[in-house]
Amino acid sequence: MINQSKVRTKMPEQDPCVRTGNFDEVATGYTEEMAVREALRCLKCREHPCMTRGCPVHNNIPAFIEKITEGAFEEAYQILAETTSLPAVCGRVCPQYLQCEGNCVRGEKGRPVAIGALERFVADWHRKHAGSADEKAAEAAAVKSAGTMADAVNAVTEFMSGAEAAEHKDKRIAVIGSGPAGLTCAGELAKKGYSVTLFEKEEIAGGVLAYGIPKFRLPAEILEQELSNLKAVGVSFETGKTLGKDFTLNDLSNEGYRAVFIGNGAGKSLRLGVPGQELTGVVPAAAFLYDVNVKKEYPDAERIAVIGGGNVAMDACRAAVRCPAAKKVTVVYRRSVAEMPADPAELKEAEAEGVEFLYLTGPVEVIGQDGKVAGLKCQKMVLTEPDASGRRKPVPVQDSEFVLDVDCIIEAIGTQSDNACVDGVETTDRGLIVVDEETLATSKPGIYAGGDTVTGPKTVIAAMGAGRKAAAAIEAYLG
Ligand code: SF4
Ligand code: SF4
Numbered sequence: 001m002i003n004q005s006k007v008r009t010k011m012p013e014q015d016p017c018v019r020t021g022n023f024d025e026v027a028t029g030y031t032e033e034m035a036v037r038e039a040l041r042c043l044k045c046r047e048h049p050c051m052t053r054g055c056p057v058h059n060n061i062p063a064f065i066e067k068i069t070e071g072a073f074e075e076a077y078q079i080l081a082e083t084t085s086l087p088a089v090c091g092r093v094c095p096q097y098l099q100c101e102g103n104c105v106r107g108e109k110g111r112p113v114a115i116g117a118l119e120r121f122v123a124d125w126h127r128k129h130a131g132s133a134d135e136k137a138a139e140a141a142a143v144k145s146a147g148t149m150a151d152a153v154n155a156v157t158e159f160m161s162g163a164e165a166a167e168h169k170d171k172r173i174a175v176i177g178s179g180p181a182g183l184t185c186a187g188e189l190a191k192k193g194y195s196v197t198l199f200e201k202e203e204i205a206g207g208v209l210a211y212g213i214p215k216f217r218l219p220a221e222i223l224e225q226e227l228s229n230l231k232a233v234g235v236s237f238e239t240g241k242t243l244g245k246d247f248t249l250n251d252l253s254n255e256g257y258r259a260v261f262i263g264n265g266a267g268k269s270l271r272l273g274v275p276g277q278e279l280t281g282v283v284p285a286a287a288f289l290y291d292v293n294v295k296k297e298y299p300d301a302e303r304i305a306v307i308g309g310g311n312v313a314m315d316a317c318r319a320a321v322r323c324p325a326a327k328k329v330t331v332v333y334r335r336s337v338a339e340m341p342a343d344p345a346e347l348k349e350a351e352a353e354g355v356e357f358l359y360l361t362g363p364v365e366v367i368g369q370d371g372k373v374a375g376l377k378c379q380k381m382v383l384t385e386p387d388a389s390g391r392r393k394p395v396p397v398q399d400s401e402f403v404l405d406v407d408c409i410i411e412a413i414g415t416q417s418d419n420a421c422v423d424g425v426e427t428t429d430r431g432l433i434v435v436d437e438e439t440l441a442t443s444k445p446g447i448y449a450g451g452d453t454v455t456g457p458k459t460v461i462a463a464m465g466a467g468r469k470a471a472a473a474i475e476a477y478l479g
Helices: 032-039 049-054 061-069 073-081 087-093 105-109 115-129 133-144 149-161 180-191 220-232 249-254 285-295 311-321 344-352 460-478
Strands: 172-176 195-200 236-239 257-262 282-284 303-307 328-332 356-358 361-369 372-383 394-396 402-404 408-411 447-449
Touching: 032 061, 032 115, 049 061, 061 073, 061 115, 073 087, 073 115, 087 115, 087 220, 087 460, 172 180, 180 195, 180 220, 180 257, 180 460, 220 236, 249 257, 257 460, 282 285, 285 311, 285 408, 303 311, 311 328, 311 344, 311 408, 328 361, 372 408, 447 460
Parallel strands: 172 195, 172 257, 195 236, 257 447, 282 408, 303 328, 303 408, 328 356
Antiparallel strands: 361 372, 372 394, 372 402
């Protein structure tokens, strides 16, 4: 039986008037009945482009969705677990409209199947019903009648990965960076039985998932659960350790690590490049989101401008409206809404939460008073005809300057890699690590790299795809 509805099952969410007063997750998730109803919209296409063309980690989408229609939710989870280490994260933060759902056949004459929402449902169902990794470890250990946590971890490793685990325990692998690329690579290799240590420069693990994505999109407990699943399969975490400062690649080699994966992201913020950007109250989006997400520190500002039009700008403006002192939040973007790279759903959520958008507007100068931001001088822009690449360039409109009354400015115009710390590995003039496209091997034997540090800022799932690819190549390298 197929649900012929062109309309997909809407996920319940907090009312905009309520949610701007908290950092709780906006969308509250499908019930079992909703998930089955939505899963029945899947046509089980023979070609399944959602999976082959849309999903960078090639989740078996028709198979896991079919299990949902049967009410076999744990089996659906096990199908996902074959290809993704972070399904609860992907179901929430993947740009599905560009990937799996963007390739769904049902999208040709109506709305695509809500693949992300179904993936999230399955991962959450597993978390609630199958017990935590620690509980599973304890149960597995009890079955073994051994009673120690080491036995428990071994038991759950076998439980989760089969007999091949524990074969390679003598082969140590270092993973640098605990964002999506590093977590995926570490998880894949640990499940194969390698001894994996993950080095993270911050005191908390998770990379951009922990400090870049606001809690109303990815609650802390979801990430903690995914991290605890990785610990249960044997990944060790060394936080507060920075490559180039606390250790080098040569140190790792001397300590007996046989291979290294670098997934240290692209966390260096680009600045506006206008006079006054050094004033107190001008902050890069990454720093603002870190303060809000990790330290729970909010700017003491009533009128906040966010500069940029990508997904980080959407995260920043939506976090800004939730800051206790904020009264007005304005996004300033140089092009029009048609060129905006942000996920349209995120843009809609931001509008519903009262964020104001100034399109075709560019910053010219930050105006200060007593060393602090007192306004933002802007000018109107107009777009040229498309160039050879099809992109329309914004150019200033003469005599169109005006001052926006703001006391905080968040720069969300992009980030770049900072690989000065990576010794002896070839990088491009933009600081990106050079790799072999097929294997993600760098110019230094045994050192692999993937994710934003290689490509520049891309999506979480693209980084996960790279982590998975590198894990396979490292396994082949280690024989
Ligand atoms: Fe879609 Fe992302 Fe899940 Fe792949 S991992 S199926 S792209 S939500
Ligand atoms: Fe189902 Fe859409 Fe994938 Fe077809 S393309 S198998 S309808 S999810």
